[in-house]
Every structure is written in structure tokens, then in C-alpha cells.
Amino acid sequence: MTLKGSLVQKIGNAIMEVARNKGSTWWYTPHMAAASHAITERIPLVDILLEASNTTIMYKIENLAKLSMAFMIPLSSACELIKHHSPSSRRIIILNKTDLANHIQLKEWLKYFEEQKCLVFGVNSHNKDNIKVLLNFLRARVRELPKVGHGDQTITLMLVGIPNVGKSALANSLHQIGRISAAEKGRLKHAIVSPHPGETKNISGLKIASHPSIYVLDTPGVFPAEILDAEVCSNLALTGAIRDCLVGEVDLAEYFLSIFNLSDEYKKWANLSLSGADDCSELERRQKRQYLTDHTQDFIVNKVQRTLFEAVSSFNGNLRDEEIMSRLIKAEFAVLRDAFNLPPDSDDYVRKVAAKLLNLYRTGRLGHYTLDLAPNNN
Ligand SMILES: Nc1nc2c(ncn2[C@@H]2O[C@H](COP(=O)(O)OP(=O)(O)O)[C@@H](O)[C@H]2O)c(=O)[nH]1
Numbered sequence: 580m581t582l583k584g585s586l587v588q589k590i591g592n593a594i595m596e597v598a599r600n601k602g603s604t605w606w607y608t609p610h611m612a613a614a615s616h617a618i619t620e621r622i623p624l625v626d627i628l629l630e631a632s633n634t635t636i637m638y639k640i641e642n643l644a645k646l647s648m649a650f651m652i653p654l655s656s657a658c659e660l661i662k663h664h665s666p667s668s669r670r671i672i673i674l675n676k677t678d679l680a681n682h683i684q685l686k687e688w689l690k691y692f693e694e695q696k697c698l699v700f701g702v703n704s705h706n707k708d709n710i711k712v713l714l715n716f717l718r719a720r721v722r723e724l725p726k727v728g729h730g731d732q733t734i735t736l737m738l739v740g741i742p743n744v745g746k747s748a749l750a751n752s753l754h755q756i757g758r759i760s761a762a763e764k765g766r767l768k769h770a771i772v773s774p775h776p777g778e779t780k781n782i783s784g785l786k787i788a789s790h791p792s793i794y795v796l797d798t799p800g801v802f803p804a805e806i807l808d809a810e811v812c813s814n815l816a817l818t819g820a821i822r823d824c825l826v827g828e829v830d831l832a833e834y835f836l837s838i839f840n841l842s843d844e845y846k847k848w849a850n851l852s853l854s855g856a857d858d859c860s861e862l863e864r865r866q867k868r869q870y871l872t873d874h875t876q877d878f879i880v881n882k883v884q885r886t887l888f889e890a891v892s893s894f895n896g897n898l899r900d901e902e903i904m905s906r907l908i909k910a911e912f913a914v915l916r917d918a919f920n921l922p923p924d925s926d927d928y929v930r931k932v933a934a935k936l937l938n939l940y941r942t943g944r945l946g947h948y949t950l951d952l953a954p955n956n957n
């Protein structure tokens with residue numbers, strides 16, 4: 580077995596173990612059950628359902644269906660109501676975090692959903708131009724709704740999805756941009772956005788357009804109550820949909836490196852390894868001293884990229900072999916300790932390296948990944 584395969588089993592088993600324990604505070608919590616229930620009740624009342632997912636984790640197709648179906652099973656009777664009207668315009672799949680995804684795979688996934696006759700939209704919630712295009716797209720879909728006439732209706736779009744896919748970030752961006760073009764005078768609202776899953780506790784409405792008034796409902800992320808397969812669980816954990824403490828940052832960082840080392844992403848940093856990175860002004864040197872351990876600073880990110888490039892490109896051995904891959908990852912942890920400027924005597928350095936590495940991966944500084952290939956590629 581490859582190291583990636585072993586880690587998938589290890590991480591998957593850890594999560595499935597917790598998932599089996601229905602009383603767990605980490606998986607299908609009473610809060611999540613209550614949120615599912617509240618979302619279910621709202622479904623018949625909303626005009627359009629926006630199903631948000633993180634483009635970097637598209638799940639294997641049978642699991643995608645299972646995830647979305649499992650999410651929908653308690654909602655299925657409510658969905659019947661939506662189906663009576665034009666179903667295609669009442670359910671829109673939002674592929675968020677496109678900036679983090681592999682561009683070729685993103686195109687394949689968009690094509691796949693279009694072939695399935697689903698309305699689909701890929702977006703980066705942090706990009707204003709993207710949001711403007713999405714707003715126009717949503718307004719056009721709203722105009723197609725049978726009930727929209729000349730009166731002063733209120734239209735609601737509900738954002739649903741698993742935790743951490745960026746629902747709240749998207750709702751905020753739509754609200755911020757939408758209220759400007761709608762010349763709204765009301766107070767600017769903020770849904771809580773967090774790198775940790777499970778921060779949104781309630782359903783809240785943010786206005787994104789006027790005439791007709793359109794509100795987007797941000798909802799807490801929910802998982803299906805049933806257990807999914809090991810690879811789906813591992814990918815959910817790697818992308819941050821499940822709390823890190825459930826699996827442990829070190830296993831997750833090793834899992835990331837087992838994917839990274841077999842990808843071509845490090846090759847993009849070949850020039851970094853040749854450039855004289857230490858050649859900098861006094862001001863830059865002062866900043867470097869001030870932010871020595873802040874791994875989000877560009878100079879540290881560059882150093883991490885350069886370090887990883889050198890570690891992978893100078894390594895000889897068959898990385899499909901579990902032991903050989905483990906050896907490379909161990910070596911990478913050691914050199915990353917320097918790149919992150921952690922003191923050599925730091926006893927907890929493995930966990931610290933892992934946490935910093937995961938953060939850089941999840942914010943797109945370590946390349947573009949789509950963890951599951953589009954079905955057309957399989
Ligand atoms: N790179 C990137 N990060 C995003 C995007 N949308 C959201 N995020 C980040 O993903 C994390 C989770 O976002 P949040 O809106 O709280 O997710 P929610 O649990 O689905 O509501 C936060 O750290 C956001 O800043 C995006 O389009 N691109």
C-alpha cells in the first residue's frame with residue numbers, strides 16, 4: 580500500500596470511530612441535528628437553494644451524491660415542493676474556493692455538472708469581480724421565478740452545505756457588493772467567517788438586492804449523520820471541514836505531503852530555489868526580524884516553497900513505496916522547522932510545523948489541488 584493509502588485508512592478510521600459515537604461532541608452534534616432540522620423546515624419557504632461546496636474537495640462521485648442525498652434525505656419531502664416548480668432554476672450548485680482548486684479539474688467539474696443539467700457556478704468569495712458576476716447570475720435566475728412580477732416581493736435564497744466551504748464568506752460578499760448596487764442605506768451585516776468549522780450557529784438573512792428584495796440565508800454547516808468512506812472523511816478533514824483535533828494535525832500534514840510529493844505543484848517553485856532570496860534591503864531585513872515566526876508572511880512562504888522544492892527535487896526513490904515516502908516526509912518536517920524559524924530545541928516542533936503547513940495549504944500558498952477527479956476523467 581502507498582503511504583497515502585495508509586494515512587487515508589488511519590484518518591478515516593479515526594473519524595468513523597467518532598462518527599459511530601452518536602453522542603460525540605465533534606461529529607453530528609445536537610447542535611448540528613437542530614440546524615439540519617431548522618434548515619429542513621425552511622426549505623419549502625425559500626425560492627432558491629444554493630448548495631455550496633468547496634471546489635478543492637469534490638468527493639468521489641458516488642459520495643458526492645451520497646453526501647448531497649444524505650443531506651437531502653431529511654429534506655426530501657420539503658424538496659418535493661421545490662421540485663413542483665422548475666427544479667433546475669431552484670437549485671444552484673455553488674463551487675466555492677475556485678482560487679484554491681486545480682484549474683483543469685475545475686473546468687472538468689463545471690462541465691460535468693452542466694452535462695447533468697444542473698445549474699452550477701464557480702466562485703472565489705474573496706474576489707469582488709467574481710461576486711458581481713454571481714450576483715447578476717442570481718438576479719437573472721430570480722427573474723425567471725414564476726412569482727416575480729412587478730410587485731414588491733421578497734425572494735429568499737438559502738445557502739446550504741457542509742461546514743467550512745465558505746457559506747458565510749460568500750453571504751457577506753454578496754451582501755457587501757449587492758447592497759452597494761442596490762443603494763441600500765441599511766446597516767452592513769456580518770456573518771461570522773472562520774477558518775474553523777462550526778462557527779455559524781444560526782440561520783441569518785442578508786440582503787443582496789432590491790426590487791425585488793433578495794435575501795441570502797446563511798446557515799450552519801451540516802454533515803449527514805451517516806458514516807462516509809475513509810477517503811471522503813480524510814479529505815473532509817484535510818480541507819478543514821472537520822476539526823483538526825479529531826484526527827491530529829500531524830497525520831493531516833503527512834497526508835497533505837503524501838499528496839504534494841506526488842503532484843507537480845512544487846515544480847512551479849524551481850526559480851525560487853535559484854534566486855538570491857537573502858538579497859534584501861534594510862527595511863525588509865527589519866520586517867523579517869519582526870515577523871520571524873509569522874508563517875503567513877511572504878518571505879516565510881517563499882522559504883517554505885523553496886525548501887519543499889529542494890527536498891522533493893533532490894530526493895531519489897520510488898515515492899509509491901510507503902517507507903520511501905515516509906522517509907521523504909520525515910526529512911521535509913526537519914527542513915521545514917528551519918523554514919518556519921522554529922527553535923531547534925522546540926520539543927513540540929512536529930506539531931507546530933504540521934499546523935503551519937496545513938494553514939498554508941488551506942489558504943492556497945502551497946499550490947492548487949482538487950482532491951477528487953471529475954467523473955469524466957475516471
Ligand atoms: N481561498 C478562499 N478561502 C475562502 C473562500 N471562501 C471562504 N474562504 C475561507 O474559508 C474559511 C471558512 O469560511 P466560512 O465562510 O466561515 O465557511 P462556512 O463554515 O461554510 O460558513 C474561512 O477561513 C474563509 O476565509 C474562497 O472563495 N477562497
Ligand SMILES: [Mg+2]
Binds near residue numbers: 748798800
Ligand atoms: Mg458559516
